[in-house]
Amino acid sequence: MAKLYDTPVKAIRKKCLDCSYWQPKEVRLCTVIDCPIYPYRFGHRPDEETLDTLKEFYSENPEPTKGF
Numbered sequence: 599m600a601k602l603y604d605t606p607v608k609a610i611r612k613k614c615l616d617c618s619y620w621q622p623k624e625v626r627l628c629t630v631i632d633c634p635i636y637p638y639r640f641g642h643r644p645d646e647e648t649l650d651t652l653k654e655f656y657s658e659n660p661e662p663t664k665g666f
Contacts, residue, residue: 611641631655 604612611625613635618624625639637644637652 607638607641607643610635610638614639 603609614625614628615622618628628636628639630636631652637648
């Protein structure tokens with residue numbers, strides 16, 4: 599029997615691919631770090647080091663610049 603849904607992490611990966619016009623290289627080069635699903639864009643849970651780096655960045659930059 600086929601699954602009717604993807605796991606949440608696989609769904610996030612599909613969303614990132616959709617956002618980057620289905621180009622895996624563009625997902626890797628993504629610069630939208632204020633996106634809530636940014637740490638999960640590779641289709642797996644991020645490690646603690648990555649999460650700590652993002653938390654440190656957000657503590658230093660509470661409102662990342664948007665646009666130009």
